[in-house]
Structures are given as structure tokens and as C-alpha cells.
Amino acid sequence: MATTASSQELTAGWSFRQTDTEDEWLRATRVPTNVHLDLLDHGIIEDPFLGFNELKCEWVGSKPWSYRVTLPPVQAATPGTKHVLAFDGLDTYATVKLDGKVVLESDNMFIEHRVDVTDKLVSGKKSVLEIELKPALAEAQKVKDAHPEHEWVGFNGDMARLAVRKAQYHFGWDWGPILTTCGPWKAVRLETYHARVEDLRVDYEVDDTFTKVSGKITATVEGASGKHVNFSASFDDIEVFKGTTEVGSDGKAAVEFHVNEPKLWYPHGYGEQPLYTVTATVTTGEHRLHSLSKRTGFRRGELIQQPDEIGKTFFFRFNGIDVFCGGSDWIPADSFTPRISDDRYRKWLEMMVDGYQIMIRVWGGGIWESDIFYDLCDELGVLVWQDFMFGCGNYPAFPAILKSIEEECTCQTRRLRHHPSLAIYAGNNEDYQVQESYNLTYDYEDKDPQSWLKTDFPARYIYEKLLPDVVAAQSPHIPYHPGSPSGDGKISSDPTVGDMHQWNVWHGTQEKYQIFDTLGGRFNSEFGMEAFPHIDTIKHYVTDPTQLYPQSHMIDFHNKADGHERRIATYLVENFRSQTDLEKFIHLTQLSQAEALMFGYRG
Secondary structure (H helix, E strand, O other): OOOOEEEEEEEOOEEEEEOOOOOOOOEOOOOOOOHHHHHHOOOOOOOOOOOHHHHHHHHHOOOOEEEEEEOOOOOOOOOOEEEEEEEEOEOOEEEEEEEEEEEEEEEEEOOOOOEEEOOOOOOOOEEEEEEEOOOHHHHHHHHHOOOOOOOEOOOOOOOOHHOOOOOOEEEEEEOOOOOOOEEOOOOOEEEEEOEEEEEEEEEEEEEOOEEEEEEEEEEEOOOOOEEEEEEEEEEEEEEEEEEEOOOOOOEEEEEEEEEEEEOOOOOOOOOOOOOEEEEEEEOHHHOEEEEEEHHHHHEEEEEEEEEEEOOOEEEEEEEEEEEOOOEEEEEOOOHHEEEEEEEEHHHHHHHHHHHOOOEEEEEOOOOOOOOHHHHHHHHHOEEEEEEEEEEEEEOOOOOHHHHHHHHHHHHHHHHHHOOOOOEEEEEOEEEHHHHHHHHOOOOOOOOEEEEEOOOOOOOOHHHHHHHHHHHHOOOOOEEEEEEEEEOOOOOOOOOOOOOOEEEOOOOOOOOOOHHHOOOOOOOOEEEEEOOOOHHHHHHHOOOOOHHHOOOHHHHHHHHOOOOHHHHHHHHHHHHHHOOOOHHHHHHHHHHHHHHHHHHHHHO
16 A cells, blocks of 8 residues: 655764774764864864964865765565655765665755665665765866866866856855865755655746736656645635646646636735745545645746837836845855754845845855745745856856756756746856956857857857756746846946946946946946954954954955955045054945945945
């Protein structure tokens, strides 16, 4: 008889060690984790965010590491039973072994993996799961060396980073340290089932009167035991739709649905954020085998790009209302993402709402954010501009990496497509600026994707062919934009079309910030001014009290922006009386930032 699916998250009982040693296995406090967190727990490294400790733990990223755990016992499998090991994310070059035998190899931290281990687990026998992780930079360098024909150029970090599908900020950026970590950075589970709902997709349209939603709900079912799928949609525990259909030979079950007088989802400040729960339950006879639910909101979101007298518009419209998308760019809230709690996410995003910010841009040098991040954006009414994970580089496009990128982006767009907060996908962060800076080939009139692969800017194929095809197939209701910034093949700083990153205040030509309001474009997806944090923050990370003065070695070490000393000094001298007292110096940088942003927002 078919049984209900079960899932055990493997959070405890793990141990780790450096792979190429005979050192003892040490307890790993948690999974998800990374090796830096576990080394910190054991006092083997010091906090890399304090003093010069970042330099003291550089060795960690050059070593191989292993994690292992003894799996919970399984019952004797009945016919049709599956045991699956699910890995939501392995960072990055990972070889997974079960009882010493390789069951998975991965080189992309953004891909979810599922491994059928039904024939490898025996009832009553303990099995050991081990994850071996190679040093990412060394492995990426091998890939780089194998492709001398490619132009490995860009901004920030070692250019070998372009060869590996790993969070790019791990290799250092102009805002953060070099901490090339590794580990099972997302959940690991042991699942047992006869059938499961593998995917749940909701496609819909809101009619022109905004009084009716019509669409289709599709479930993808794994396992021959699943014969039917029961669908439902509810709001505040009130069912607004239900339906049942058979599972087809292709493993899919789909029903059409209609909701009259729907409660529409709006960005905060423009309306409410009602969320509906859509559920698919796979059954055999009267027995429920597995359910999957998605929380979504119904809305019509549009990116309006219409020709006008000077170029083309670029703004967002939700449910017929034009929305002002004042907001912020988002880098990972911690270099070590496994320790970011749900509460930290909530506090950051609630701070945005309290500041009347409407949109958050998930920056392309970081990570595809956790589910809780997008769930909170749905709840709070914060729109999400979602970059694909490419940043400041000329990425290669040889067949193996294209295959990995397509799998990654298919996986992630499937995961995110039900979120009503998701407003736009953008192909990359500043990669078209790299193309311009290094004079790489870009002929906008050439519309042959295969020819792009033969140029010294093959990444164009990723941004203008592969990614839009993935979005069209998996998430067609979300607008796609080739890059941030970009606009119809024009230079990325063109203010008449597309979005722009306006860094001629602070970076670039270092214009006076009083003219910030004249420097904007159609949509300014990046701009700003650097300032120092509160004195208490500085006293926390400056571990040597003799270094508590402006431009000290330790203070400057924690500012990763190239040329920051000169830039800060320039803006302070131009606008204020110079101060050498640290606290007064900090205050002036913050005042400079406040005034600069004031002028920017006026534009």
C-alpha cells in the first residue's frame, strides 16, 4: 500500500574536517552551514570581520573540506517506495558519497539536487553521507586556464571567479572582504515517498476591469502511485476554488480556474497585500500521498517601455496604477548567509517599509535569496527587482557552463515565479559596462545568437538568448531586462532609455553632489554616496584603540572601495570644514551622504 510522503531535514549530527589531513572530525553545530562558521565555533579562526583577521583566515579558502553525517534509519521499502537525498544548495565543488560511493558531483551552488538512493539504503543498516568540497578558486583557475581563448576581464575580485557558479562576492568586492567559503549552505533532507508533487505552477491573467482572475494550475507529479491531483485555492481559510483531475502520462495534472472579485495584491502604499494559498494534493484512491502549497497574490504587473520624444519610458505599473519605485539595492545581509535568521530578514525589510521604500533590487553579485526573503516581500508589499547572478565581468559561454547556467536559472525561476512581489528579472549587474570598458564586440544590429558566441563578448548569448528563453518558459508573466544597466543596445549610461547606474557622484567623474538631480536617467537602479557607520560599529571592528582616527590603517582596511580615502576627502573638503577627530569626521561623512541622496532624490 502506498504511504504518505515523509521528509527529514538533516540539521544535526554532522561533523567536519580538512579533507587532506588525518585531523579528528569536529562537530558541526548546524546545517545549513559553511566551513568558516564551523571553524569560528571551534575557535580555529578569529572573527574575520574584526581587525585584520580577514587576512589570518585566507588559508581556509585554499583547503579542501569534508562534512559527514550518519543517516536516520529507513524502513524496509515496499514496492514503489523511493528514498531520495535532497540538497537545496552545495557550495560549490562538491563530491557526495554514500557509504564511500560517489552518488553526486556538483559545481554550481545555485542548483538544487535530488539523488535517488532507494537501492543504496538498507533497513536496519547505518549509512554515512559524506560531502567533499574542493577549494573553489583553485578549481575555477583550472577552468580559466583551460580556456585561454576567452577574455577574462571585469571589475572586482580574481577573474577566475567568472568560471565558477558561486556567489561572486565571496572572491572580494568593493564593499566586502575576501571569504571564499564552502559547505552545505542550504538544507539537506532525506525524503521517502511513493509519489510527490514535484512542482506547482500558477499561470493567470487579471482582466481589464480588474474584477476577474482566470488561469491554469499545473502540478508535476513524480511517482507512478499518484493517480489524481486535488487542487484548491483559498484566502483567509475560505476556499475560492477547488478541482480534481487525473495525472497524465507525462506526469502532469492541470485545471483551469476562475476567481471573481479577487482581492488584488499591491505594493505597499498603493493598496493591500492579500495572499492566496494554492494547494495540490496527489492521491491514490482515497489516500493522500503528498501535498504542496504555494502562497501567491493576484496582480497585473507591467514594465512600461514606450517611445517618447527623447527616447523610451521605463517604469512599473501595477493593477493599472503607475508606481514610484524608490528603494534600495540589496547585497547579502551577511557574508556567511547560513546564519541570517528569519528575524534579521524581517527587520531589514520592515525598515524599508518604514522608510517608504517600494522596491528592493537583489544584486547580481550575491545569491538567489532565501524563500523567507521573498515571502516577506510578498507580505510587506515590497517589489523585487531580481538580477540573475552575474556581476561585473565578461562571463564565458562554453557548452558546459551554459548547461549549468540553464539548469540553475530554470531551477530558480521555478522557485520564485509564484511571488507577487517579483516585478522584473535583469540578466546581470554591470556586465554591459565591462563590455564597454574593455571595448568588447557588441553589434546590436546582429540578431544571430550563434554569432555572439564567436565574439570576445560571448556572454551576450546568456543575457539575450538563454535567460530570456528560460523566463519565457518558466515565468512568462515577469518582464525580462537584459542587464542592469542596459537599454536597447545604447551605451549603458544613456539617460534616455533603459535603466542606469549613476556613479559620477562618488565614482567616475566625481561630480559635485549638488547637481545629482540633473544626472538621472529613466530609472536609476544604482546611485549613492559612501559614509562611515556609527562610531560604536567602528569601535567594534577596530580592535586596536590606537587605530581610532580617520584614515588609520585598520579603518581603511575595512573600506574596500578603491580610492575611497581620496574620494571621501574630496567631498568633505569641498563641502565642510575639515575635522580630524574621528567622531566629527564620521558625522561629516554621514552629512555628506544625506545631502547627496537628498539632491539625488529630488531628480
